[in-house]
Amino acid sequence: MKKVNIKYSFFLLLLVIMGSCKKDFLQQNPYSSLGFDVAIIDEASLQTALNGAYASLRNTNLYGRTIPVIQDLMADNIYVSTKNSGRYLPQWNYQVTLTDGSAAGIWASGYNTILRTNLMFEKGASITGTKVSQYLGEAYAIRALVYFELVKHFAKSYTDDPASLGVPIVTTYNPSLKPARNTVAEVYTQIINDLDAAISKLSATNKSTAFSLAAAKGLKAKILFYKGDYTGARDLAKDVIDNGGYSLVTSAAYNAYWSNPNSRTDKVETLFEVSADPLNNNNFDALARIYTQAGYGDMLCTNELYNLYSATDIRRSVIIDGVRAGTTTQAYIINKYTNSEIGKSNDDDTKVLRLSEVYLIYAESAARTSQEANARIYLNNFLLRRDPTFVGYSSTGSQLIEDIITERRKELAFEGNRWADLNRLKRDITRNTTQYPSTASSLPYTDFKRILPIPQAELDANKNMAKNPGY
């Protein structure tokens, strides 16, 4: 009986031991992610979060593909081949709807990138370290860049109506937030504040894939330019050109410049680009694959754009007079992005800001602020590096401005600026009817389709969100 009792007690004891299972038995933590509270705690983890924010810019919805493609496609630089993979058709035929995937993608990925920076500011305030200031400065520049893209795509141009609805300014993390839209002017103020913060924190680094002081200044110049503050843009652009230490790519190095998939530290041409490397890239959805005939090859250069280049213009060498793959149809194949062999190659980085553009910003701003001589000098100086035989522009007045706008189109083709420029200039879009549907051959500036719709998903989830008229 005693023996029985011992055994009995033993098992009862076991029961009790198990019953008082360790409290953390129910606290199981994931193995490949960290809790919000421990993710950003020091300089190193702040840098990791910064990398995450940069990586977000590479998303196919942002600079990974959509932004550079639709900016040219909705305007008049590129069109969709008859043989196509079905991508970006609404931007080509002006059939964008509330549920458009590209608009929804820019919106969601844009704000996701903003969250990545917001959380850095939230946590970074209490972190000390020699590089903290640099990291936060870069994050401010990233946030400014993304707000700029959002306000460009979803709101009227500042040059048209600064008081019109922009996009909501969100600077903190709160999942139950349902913000209303700020005005375009408020968004620009936010962007400029962010860039001023960035400029105050950044140092003169030389890596093209991260924001340097010169890149932040250049971006601010571009924002002032799109804001119509041509004096501010002019002065800041000049500051970057004169003091940034960057040099323009020459026509001899032009092709090598574009075929180089790597980031650079030689301060040649690139102020900021979004990195893609052999391991971290968009694979099938890489930017190059929408152009190259070995990939989807859907997007082709319009006849008008091709014809703008002279035969001696080095920029024409990245457009091939060839045949659309899988057909016998003649087409101008865009060869600006060449690195796309799936999983093998180092994919092309997406250029966001180049020194050439800063020259063009300067030239146009100078021309618009009664400094035509300077405008011509900088313009011609720059163009000499594109076409060594070019004698230079001697035009004046509105013709000079028109020439600069044309050169801007030629220089920045396939890089995602054309549509925003036409909006900034409040110009109607006219397209040919052979490469575009006849129903989409023109789009007056006043048409509601000149800005993208606030996505249906956002309208559904956020009652305070006003939709863009017309959609």
Added chain:
Amino acid sequence: MRKLASITFVLLMCSMHLFAQERTVTGTVTDEKDGSPLQGVSVTVKGTNTGTTTGTDGAFRLSVPAGSKSLVFSFVNYESIEMTIGNKTSFKVSLTTTEKSLQEVVVVAYGTQKKSDQTGSLTTLKTKDIENIPFTSVDKGLQGKVAGLQSVATTGAPGSGQTVILRGVGSINASTAPLYVIDGVPINSGDLTRLSITSNALAGLNPNDVESVTVLKDAASTSIYGSRAANGVILITTRKGRSGKTRLRFDTEMGFSNVAFFNQSAHPVNNAGMRELLVEGLMNRYGYTQAQAGTVSDANFYTASGVDTDWLGLVLRQGKQTQHNISIEGGNDKTTFFLSGGYFNQEGVVITSDFKRYNGSINATHKINDKMKIAFRMPASFTRIENPNAGGAFRNPVLSAYFNLPGKNPYNADGTVKITGEFAPGSGIFNPLAVAQYSYRNGRTVQARPSVDYSYNIIKGLNFTSRYGIDYNMLEENQFDSKKHGDGAGTNGRAFAYDTRYFNWTFSNFLDYSKTWFKSGDLTTSAKLGYEAQKSSGYFVSVWSQDFPPTDVLTLPSVAGTPRLASADRSDYTFNSVFSSLRLNYQNRFVVDGSFRRDGSSRFGVNNRYGNFWSVGGTWNVDKEAFLQKISWISQAKLRASYGVNGNAGIGNYIAQGTYGFGANYDQLNGSFPSNPGNPNLTWELNKPMNIGVDLGLFKNRLNLTVDLYKRITTDLLLNEPLSQTTGFTSILRNVGSMENKGIEVTVVAVPVKFKNFQWDVNFNIAFNENKITKLADGQNEIINGVYIYRVGKNFSSFYTRSWAGVDPANGDPLWYKDSKKNSTTNNYNTAERDIVGQSNPKFFGGLSNTFSYKGFSLDAELYYSYGSMLRDSWAFYYQGDGGGAGFGKLKSQLTRWKKPGDIAPNPKNIYGGNLSSSAFSSRFLYDGSYMRLRNLQLSYNFPSEVIKKLKMSNLNFYVRGTNLFTWVKDKNLTFDPEQGLGNTTNLDVYIPKTMTLGVNVTF
């Protein structure tokens, strides 16, 4: 041992003492079932310690004191019987196994229960319903057998998953699968693979090793499983050994399978038909002459290639089906054992779909002494699965069969598979034969579920049980895509290797106490109190590389030049629970019971980590009442009712936690990002089932009727509530919605005809379920989910689309109704309004089985039926494109099209490139999914005992069986098999097979 010696001594002493008055009786004890002698049966004189046990031949010899009244024969797993001694000196006794009486005692949560004590709704299936089925897993065998249990396949791929739904779907985003418990241990069920398109963790268990399956449906029977009981619980009990003569059993079955259902009008059209469609389409599109259109067609679409390939015929095949099972069981009154081994091989009816299983099982029980018992079980298996992609994947052979043009040639002139010309890289749809020849994907799983039970009888009526069980799965999966053709062509060949491991343990300890009160024994009580802890650890290693050297032989990632992915991760969950139950039984007339469980789980937010779940139930066994006992034709009458609360914890392991993920790398540096918003309040979905039931047994139980009415309300439904995307996230999982399922289940078991040699058994069940969503997120009335809509007040599986109005006889345009009023039509797809058009879930379903037995012959026919669902053909856009998807194959039915004004045709005018979005999804591609299937037709013959005795066997049975032999569908236009998973959507899956098998069972 000492104890044994002392007992013997006492016995010896007794017998010596009583020598003068005793006399000797002899006899043999046999098994009632097959007449085989039973060894080790204890034979005692009632009320004394005098006794003996039978020998190997079942014989005994015992000296009984004079005046002894009767002998008691008792044996483990057999019914004890008592025989009056009288003047008899020789006894011939046959014992009945308790197996038969298992109808009375059924396996329930944490134990067994007498039927009369049952207050809840449950159904038990026995060995004969489950064994020797040509299905890869037990859950597939449940179709049509249990009222209210919907078991549907999504694909006919061998070893594939099966969707099992009990009493309707009660969740939108969390799991809808029941909890599977094998021998008391909750397992990780479902598809554990990561590369395979489909698999089923239950497929590692040989159905022949299963003794019973109990399906628990309502609160009274499930709530003791707490936060995982909402979708019902399926208890699987594996076979234990029976004591007595060692039995050797051998089962073998062989056969073949073909496509179960095929509609000839949905066969891809031949090359002549293809040309006819293309030429007409081109003429209608471009205004070509017939000759011009013919030239274009021949130049681009192989319509003059002189080849007419039946691609479907090439990817379909007759699958072989084989299984062999062997088992040995035996033991004595102290120790019993069951050993088994099995081999199962099934080939799918589509190329590259196979499943093989090798399994073994040990099951031993041992009584340490009068008080202690130990049981050990170890079912283990090795399975190999191979299945092709489904849906739009280019490597899907079924897709290739429908999408490849008939004018393409699968072979070169020399008979080898073609990978050039029309199958050169970049030319679109693959040659399925080349993919099958050069590339592969398969998975291997080692599965073991060892468990041990220790039970200790502390004092009379009080038992302690401790159980530790492991559910272990180790999966190795490989995929190789050759550079020669297919998915690997663009990357110079690629290979994947994924290793997955799940280690899941459960430790349960519980006390059972039962006591009879009052001298009369009028009140019995039983109580249970226990504790349970569980942890499941998942471990995942993934490798992917590409650029293979120029060899066909080496296919593993280590050979490839460029690594693409090298990753390892883990994922765990834990449960920690206390549970209890109490039952009061008054004179077997009234039974009241209740259960309570407190569950904690790592899956839920810190603010809501623990929950309480409970049930109450009551039964009135009316047949025990005097007024009914007078009525001779009522043998059983029982009223039941239950209500309770349980939960659904079937969500992601870490979804409640707000987290930063890694892998957003930039410039080859680590990058982190907010990956999950988290919700510290996240908790289980609450399910509140109510059940009222009646069990009737009439005419000496010749007619049994069970009717259950239920209503279950699910609240705190886990929904992905859309967030303003300006927050940086698109949605957050919250407990917001609610849903309701109500229905009625009827089961009739009858023996309409019973003669000495002939018997007819009928088993019929039917279940009606009505589902409706009662609440979504605040202020939200509907969520459109692709082609479905979750709308408040409507069935969760409602299809939401435009209504097809046929073809305009005047011009061949497609027409849709403008709105649900259906009084005006439009040829503009976009302006037609969407509305709810039917539901993917059936309104009622069930089974009907008839068994006719004549002497040794038995004919068994089982029907499964399902009514009231709609079925969606999700790829019609291509093969019924009316000229759209021009480069792809078309169905034969496309030939019946509009040609000239006045034509009344099912298909619009054929226009190359498509006719006004005619093939965009609308009710045109929704079919009535009602069907009936002859699930099982079996003729078997049991050899008479005289014959088998001569053969030194105890049983010999031959059978021929047809599975899914006939399928009747209501909709004659249905393009694919009517069984298409819960969403009832075709996806170019491996066809569900019909199987013919021939089998033998021998027992020695």
